[in-house]
Structures are given as structure tokens and as C-alpha cells.
Amino acid sequence: MLKSILASLLTLTVSQVAAQDGPYYGNQSAPFYLVLKSENTTINGSYLSACHEGAAIEGLCLTPPSTSEYLHFTYNTSSYDPSATSGLLTWLLPAGNLNVSSSMRLSYGPASNVATPVIFPNDIDGTFVNFTAENQLGIKSYQDDTKPLPNYGEETVFRWYACMTYYGYLYHTLAWVMGKGEPQNPTCQKVEVFRIWA
Numbered sequence: 001m002l003k004s005i006l007a008s009l010l011t012l013t014v015s016q017v018a019a020q021d022g023p024y025y026g027n028q029s030a031p032f033y034l035v036l037k038s039e040n041t042t043i044n045g046s047y048l049s050a051c052h053e054g055a056a057i058e059g060l061c062l063t064p065p066s067t068s069e070y071l072h073f074t075y076n077t078s079s080y081d082p083s084a085t086s087g088l089l090t091w092l093l094p095a096g097n098l099n100v101s102s103s104m105r106l107s108y109g110p111a112s113n114v115a116t117p118v119i120f121p122n123d124i125d126g127t128f129v130n131f132t133a134e135n136q137l138g139i140k141s142y143q144d145d146t147k148p149l150p151n152y153g154e155e156t157v158f159r160w161y162a163c164m165t166y167y168g169y170l171y172h173t174l175a176w177v178m179g180k181g182e183p184q185n186p187t188c189q190k191v192e193v194f195r196i197w198a
């Protein structure tokens with residue numbers, strides 16, 4: 001009984017703190033565009049746009065440059081940890097009379113090594129990303145399982161590809177390949193992703 005009273009008091013305190021201090025990942029960057037670099041001149045220089053994959057869910061589709069809000073992304077880091085070197089890739093979903101800050105997560109399936117980045121409302125299950133000093137989008141690796149485990153180190157990996165993917169629709173989107181191997185989806189082409197301030 002006492003435990004459950006304490007637990008509900010604690011929950012109350014935590015939610016009050018959250019309500020007072022705003023979102024946990026509330027340190028937001030200026031807006032930027034995400035631009036692809038590729039050896040293939042057809043897709044080199046393509047931008048990424050939030051594209052409809054389902055109700056309040058977007059993918060990251062290849063698109064020509066434009067100043068549309070659908071191409072404006074931001075990077076949110078922890079409001080509490082100034083030393084954080086990873087954060088969320090965020091986008092503002094226009095939803096009628098309000099805008100909902102949404103974050104990118106990788107959608108994985110056990111049968112493929114190709115994951116699809118999708119944007120969902122809020123910060124739940126967001127995948128942490130990093131931008132290097134050269135503004136290149138990467139993801140941190142903290143253990144390398146190709147070597148004896150456990151091993152600890154911080155390495156930024158860049159396993160982005162442009163592929164035909166199917167989450168809600170068949171689109172040409174950004175994708176992420178898990179591990180060091182080649183993507184099993186034969187439509188995938190290697191790309192690098194850079195931010196350019198809007």
C-alpha cells in the first residue's frame with residue numbers, strides 16, 4: 001500500500017517536472033535540409049522530404065530541392081545533458097490546428113538487413129543520430145560485434161542507402177543497412193547524408 005502511494009507520488013512529481021520543464025529532448029537546432037551525396041549523378045544532390053506513409057507517419061523520400069516545410073528538419077538533444085553527442089532527428093507534423101513535433105526512428109524487420117527510417121509523433125522510440133563536424137548524418141556504434149566482446153568504443157557509422165522501400169507505400173526513400181554487409185534489397189544505392197542550414 002505504502003509502496004503504491006509512494007509510486008503514485010513519484011509519478012506525479014515526475015510528470016509535474018516534465019510539464020514545467022518541457023520536453024526531455026527540448027534543445028532544438030535551427031532548421032536544415034537533408035541532402036544526399038552519391039556517385040550516381042541522378043540522385044546526387046537530392047533532398048529528403050517527409051512523405052506520407054500512414055496516419056501521422058512519414059518516410060524520408062528523395063525529392064528535388066525546395067523550400068517546403070516538408071523538407072525542414074531539426075535536431076533535438078537532451079535539455080539536461082549538454083555533453084550529449086546524439087539526439088533525435090525531428091520534424092514538425094502539421095495536424096490541423098496544431099503542429100506535433102515528431103522524431104525519426106528506424107523500422108526494422110527480422111527478415112531483412114534494410115531498415116526504413118520513419119517519423120512518428122513525439123520522442124517515443126526515436127533512434128539517436130549524430131551530425132559530424134562536417135554536418136554528415138551518422139549513428140553511433142558503442143560495441144563492435146565483429147571483434148571479441150565486450151569491447152567499448154565510440155564510432156560513428158554511416159550506413160545510409162537510397163532504396164525502393166515499402167512501409168505504407170512504394171517509395172524511393174532513405175534506408176539504413178544493419179551491419180557491415182551489403183543491403184539485400186537490390187534497389188539500394190549507397191548515399192551519404194549531409195545537413196545544409198535552411
Ligand SMILES: *[C@@H]1O[C@H](CO)[C@@H](O)[C@H](O)[C@H]1NC(C)=O
Pocket residue numbers: 022023024025026027028076088090101102103122123
Ligand atoms: C524538440 O524541441 C522543441 C523545442 O524545445 C520542442 O518543442 C519539441 O517538442 C521537441 N521535439 C521532440 C520530438 O521532443
Ligand SMILES: *[C@@H]1O[C@H](CO)[C@@H](O)[C@H](O)[C@H]1NC(C)=O
Pocket residue numbers: 037038039040041044045
Ligand atoms: C555530387 O554533387 C556535389 C555537389 O553538387 C558535387 O560536388 C559532386 O562532384 C557530385 N558528385 C558526382 C559523382 O557527380
Ligand SMILES: *[C@@H]1O[C@H](CO)[C@@H](O)[C@H](O)[C@H]1NC(C)=O
Pocket residue numbers: 040041042043189
Ligand atoms: C542511378 O539512379 C537512378 C535512379 O535511382 C537509377 O535508375 C539508375 O539505375 C542509377 N544508375 C546507376 C549506374 O546505378
Ligand SMILES: *[C@@H]1O[C@H](CO)[C@@H](O)[C@H](O)[C@H]1NC(C)=O
Pocket residue numbers: 027028029077078079080081082083
Ligand atoms: C543546447 O545546444 C546548444 C548548441 O546547439 C549548446 O550550446 C547548449 O550547451 C545545449 N544545452 C544543453 C542544456 O544541452
Ligand SMILES: *[C@@H]1O[C@H](CO)[C@@H](O)[C@H](O)[C@H]1NC(C)=O
Pocket residue numbers: 084085086087130131132133
Ligand atoms: C557527434 O559526435 C561527435 C563525436 O562524439 C561530437 O563531437 C559532436 O558534437 C556530435 N554532434 C552532435 C550534433 O551532437
Ligand SMILES: *[C@@H]1O[C@H](CO)[C@@H](O)[C@H](O)[C@H]1NC(C)=O
Pocket residue numbers: 069092094097098099
Ligand atoms: C505550424 O507550423 C507552421 C510552420 O512552421 C506555422 O506557420 C504555423 O503557424 C504553426 N501552427 C500552429 C498552430 O502553431
